[in-house]
Amino acid sequence: MSDPEIVVSAPGKVILFGEHAVVYGRKAIAASLDLRTHLKIHLSPDSTSVTLELPDIHLSRTWQVADLAAARPTGDADLKNPSPPSEQYLAALHRLAGTDTDHTDTRSLALLAFLYMYTSIHSTARTCPAGRFHASSQLPPGAGLGSSAAYCTALAAGLLTMCDVITRHEGKNDGTGTTWSKENLEVINAWAFQGERLIHGNPSGIDNSVSTFGGAISFKSGEISALKSVAQLKILLVNTKVPRSTKVLVQGVKDRYNRLPAIIEPILNSLEEISGTCERVLQDLGGHPVEIQENTQEKNYHVLEELVDICQSLLNALGVGHPSLDQVSSVTAKHGLHSKLTGAGGGGCALVLLRPDTAPEVVDNVKTELKDCGFDVWETSIGATGVSQHSQPK
Numbered sequence: 248m249s250d251p252e253i254v255v256s257a258p259g260k261v262i263l264f265g266e267h268a269v270v271y272g273r274k275a276i277a278a279s280l281d282l283r284t285h286l287k288i289h290l291s292p293d294s295t296s297v298t299l300e301l302p303d304i305h306l307s308r309t310w311q312v313a314d315l316a317a318a319r320p321t322g323d324a325d326l327k328n329p330s331p332p333s334e335q336y337l338a339a340l341h342r343l344a345g346t347d348t349d350h351t352d353t354r355s356l357a358l359l360a361f362l363y364m365y366t367s368i369h370s371t372a373r374t375c376p377a378g379r380f381h382a383s384s385q386l387p388p389g390a391g392l393g394s395s396a397a398y399c400t401a402l403a404a405g406l407l408t409m410c411d412v413i414t415r416h417e418g419k420n421d422g423t424g425t426t427w428s429k430e431n432l433e434v435i436n437a438w439a440f441q442g443e444r445l446i447h448g449n450p451s452g453i454d455n456s457v458s459t460f461g462g463a464i465s466f467k468s469g470e471i472s473a474l475k476s477v478a479q480l481k482i483l484l485v486n487t488k489v490p491r492s493t494k495v496l497v498q499g500v501k502d503r504y505n506r507l508p509a510i511i512e513p514i515l516n517s518l519e520e521i522s523g524t525c526e527r528v529l530q531d532l533g534g535h536p537v538e539i540q541e542n543t544q545e546k547n548y549h550v551l552e553e554l555v556d557i558c559q560s561l562l563n564a565l566g567v568g569h570p571s572l573d574q575v576s577s578v579t580a581k582h583g584l585h586s587k588l589t590g591a592g593g594g595g596c597a598l599v600l601l602r603p604d605t606a607p608e609v610v611d612n613v614k615t616e617l618k619d620c621g622f623d624v625w626e627t628s629i630g631a632t633g634v635s636q637h638s639q640p641k
């Protein structure tokens with residue numbers, strides 16, 4: 248067994264283009280955020296219970312280790328290649344969580360994701376460890392910044408490390424912690440995806456991939472490509488604070504798709520084309536010598552701004568807009584800036600694209616006006632390190 252104290256963290260993400268379409272196998276572009284979820288594990292060999300503390304969603308639960316051990320799946324589990332729980336196993340997890348299988352309160356699905364990972368990752372172990380598991384986040388939960396994926400990625404990294412399924416300290420990252428080999432990061436990502444399935448229903452896998460690997464990526468049907476040039480973008484994030492659930496919004500798009508497939512398909516194709524165009528523009532922005540940069544910059548930012556506007560309209564057509572997001576768009580437009588929802592929509596967060604030469608007064612004025620609407624606004628840096636292990640509890 249591992250150290251009695253383990254601290255890991257995983258970042259949230261911002262989707263630039265392609266949310267929802269990515270669930271249907273279309274390309275999307277996303278980057279990690281400098282806001283993280285930390286998981287602290289404190290093992291107590293003399294105790295007989297497991298406590299999960301989730302202060303951000305006001306949940307804390309304690310189970311007897313014997314009850315968790317009894318819920319473990321039988322048969323040989325492939326710990327490096329997890330599969331979804333069977334119906335019977337899922338029902339046992341719901342009983343432990345005190346939820347039911349038709350649960351729509353996504354908050355308590357966080358319990359289910361923990362119980363699934365804890366019991367499955369220990370399915371081949373002789374005993375299950377007792378202790379305290381404490382997850383807290385700098386990310387607003389349920390706002391489109393991938394808090395569910397950061398939570399699942401941190402859980403996967405912490406639990407897999409605790410059981411020595413993955414080996415620790417294989418590489419240094421940016422000095423704030425250590426990371427794992429690519430092979431082990433893939434194992435973390437696979438478990439995080441299974442956790443996301445329990446919270447989201449039908450995730451594309453983009454959020455857990457960004458949270459695991461960090462940086463900026465283009466993502467299509469599970470294929471990940473690194474995109475260095477995204478980090479140069481300056482964006483403002485606006486949290487409308489309107490609560491929403493990704494699971495409900497993804498299901499809403501599915502219902503609309505099932506009713507009107509011939510209408511929704513071309514919208515998904517357009518959204519994919521937007522991601523492809525963005526990728527090309529970003530490459531172009533990064534690839535010119537300084538003397539001709541100004542001209543190409545002007546042209547390329549104009550295209551990016553058009554993409555932001557078209558994307559926002561198409562997402563509205565999918566039914567994932569919200570009056571609060573329309574308000575963000577009209578306030579930013581007054582100041583000559585362009586914004587779109589990010590993540591699942593229905594409230595939550597929007598991003599505002601800034602140009603390299605956007606005047607600081609314009610940024611200040613738009614921030615003030617958005618704050619006056621009751622929204623939270625901050626300038627963010629993108630491309631943070633992926634899942635990490637910390638030697639000191641944070």
Ligand SMILES: Nc1ncnc2c1ncn2[C@@H]1O[C@H](COP(=O)(O)OP(=O)(O)O)[C@@H](O)[C@H]1O
Pocket residue numbers: 284301302303304353354355356357358382383384387388389390391392393394395396398446447491492493494590591
């Ligand atoms: N810090 C956290 N602690 C516990 N659960 C969390 C935390 N952050 C997110 N979650 C889980 O993720 C859910 C929100 O996920 P979701 O609706 O996908 O929104 P998003 O991923 O955009 O924040 C919460 O209801 C909860 O189940």
Ligand SMILES: C[C@@](O)(CCOP(=O)(O)O)CC(=O)O
Pocket residue numbers: 265266267268269270390391392393394395447449450451452453454493497589590591592
């Ligand atoms: C809408 C979607 O594309 C992104 C959801 O992100 P978030 O949970 O709202 O942060 C769903 C997905 O990709 O699984």
Ligand SMILES: [Mg+2]
Pocket residue numbers: 393394395396447454493
């Ligand atoms: Mg989510």
